[in-house]
Every structure is written in C-alpha cells, then in structure tokens.
Amino acid sequence: MAKNRHEALGLTDEQVLDMFRTMLFARKIDERMWLLNRAGKIPFVISCQGQEAAQVGASFAMNRESDYVAPYYRDMGVVLAFGMTAKELMLSGFAKAEDPNSGGRQMPGHFGQKTNRILSGSSPVTTQLPHAVGVALAAKMEKKDIVSLVTLGEGSSNQGDFHEGLNFAGVHKLPVITMVENNKYAISVPIERQLACENVSDRAIGYGMPGFTVDGNDPLAVYEAVKEARERAVNGEGPTLIEAVSYRLTAHSSDDDDRLYRESDEVEEAKKKDSIITFATYLKEAGILTDDVEKKMNDEISDIVNEATDYAEEAPYAEPESALKYVYEE
Secondary structure (H helix, E strand, C coil): CCCCHHHHCCCCHHHHHHHHHHHHHHHHHHHHHHHHHHCCCCCCCCCCCCCHHHHHHHHHCCCCCCCEEECCCCCHHHHHHCCCCHHHHHHHHCCCCCCCCCCCCCCCCCCCEHHHCECCCCCCCCCHHHHHHHHHHHHHHCCCCCCEEEEEEHHHHHCHHHHHHHHHHHHCCCCEEEEEEECCEECCEEHHHCCCCCCHHHHHHHHCCCEEEEECCCHHHHHHHHHHHHHHHHCCCCCEEEEEECCCCCCCCCCCCHHHCCCHHHHHHHHCCCHHHHHHHHHHHCCCCCHHHHHHHHHHHHHHHHHHHHHHHHCCCCCHHHHHCCCCCC
C-alpha cells in the first residue's frame, strides 16, 4: 500500500486507526469464540477471520447513523462497525436470554438489531438480499437519502434470491449496494466449481448495474468502492455489485473439517496476506500506528473481550416457557 492512501480518500488518521481497531476487535472476539467452543462452552462458531478488511472497509463507507445493513452470518466486522457490542455478541454465542439478536433462540451469526438498523438474518443463505432491496425500495418511495448494504458469500451468488433481488434493484434503480465477500470456498466447493465466469462482478451487466472486483484484504480499496457506490445510490443512479476477494482462514464453521477439501499449504500462503498484518504495516509506515499504540489497543480489546465473556457466561438462559413468546398473540 502506498503511503497515506487514506488521505486521498478523505479519511483522517483517527478514522483509519478506528478501522484497524474494529478489524482487530472482530478478530479477537472470533478467536475467543473458538476457544469457548473447543472448551464446550458455546455450541457453534462461524468465523470472520480473513474477511475483516472487507467488512470494516465497507461499513465505514456507509452512513452508520441512517443506512441499513443486511449482513450474512460471517459479518462480525460489519455488525461491530454498525454498533453491536462485544457483550451482545457473546450473549448470542452463549445463547442467553439477553441476546439482542434473538433472545437466545438462534445459533450465533444470525444478526439482527433494530436500534442499529441491522436487518435480521435467516438460516437459508441469500434471503437477506431481497430484504435489503426492499429497504432500498422503501427509501426511494419515501424519498429518503438512505442506502442499504447487503453482504453475502460468493456461494450465495448462485442462489435464486441473488438473481431476483439484483434484477428487481436494477429495473427500479434502487439505492442498494451488494457486496459479495468472495472467500474462495462455498463450504467445501472451490470458486472454479461455482462460477463459469471469471468474477462474480461479471454478472452485474445482466442486471443493468456497474460491477467491480476489489482486493478484499485491503480495507481502503473496499472503502473506496463502497463510498463511490453509495454516492451513485444517493444521486439516483441505482445499485452496484461489488466483489471483495479475500480468503477464509478458518474452516467453514466449528463443525467443519477443511482438511478434507483444501491443502494446509494454501491456507498458510493466504495468511501472509492477512489484513490484520498488512493494514497494521501500512499504518506503521504512514506513522499512524506505533508498537506502543498497538499494544495498548490489544490490551484494551482483551479487557473488553474478557469482561464480555464473563458477563455472558454468567447471564441467565431464557425461561423454557418463553419459547412460545412471539408465536401466538398475547
């Protein structure tokens, strides 16, 4: 990364430091969740590791005071950037009554929080895309400068919801940004067995919208692409398809053994491009991040994650009879 690229994008030193902190925060929560899972304390983890740059870069390009986001299950960096807390994410991991996403009714990764305009996700993949398009339609009908951002994996770009949502958005020129986080594997199926075209973004022309492929390990590249897409959206120029190419550094989930379908050498090679390392290098070369600042940041995040873990572990589970709540009219 060239020195001070962020300044050319209109970002301050404080903003890029905040981007890095949010990326690091997502990584630390994720790593803790894996430890808790292996210790038998939480049932399931679906990881953001390797995709934090795309998630945080995109989120910082949105108006997080008014825009809506429809994240997919891997989007720890997105929901943190939009205002969810470590404590709330841990409550979800432990499936406790205070979990803001579902009150402990859903497995982790099913984000949803009305106060932060995070649309509730569902277990079938890609259903969030038409929902985000619906928000964009409402924004257009109500003449509000609101843009919706929807994220999904590249495997999801082969689902019917992807076609239906993007086609509708393109026809009606809706203010929605679709970002595909291409991590090279739809669970166990490599990208070359998912797509006949070279890039997911090649599909954009069929829906009458611009499509871009960017380096998903570079938060500034993703920020730039999403910022420009948002400007087009509020100017009435319609939707954009963005493909952020990165790599999934963990197995698909805590229930998956990725050694069955990819070589460990491939994973180790990908770790050399880990955005937590490369973005830290950029910030240090730009004179923004020092070893002392990085250590202090790590310590502060560790304290927050420890506190969140302790709180969530001690918090009460939902009462069994609450399973019927919201099912029948009361």
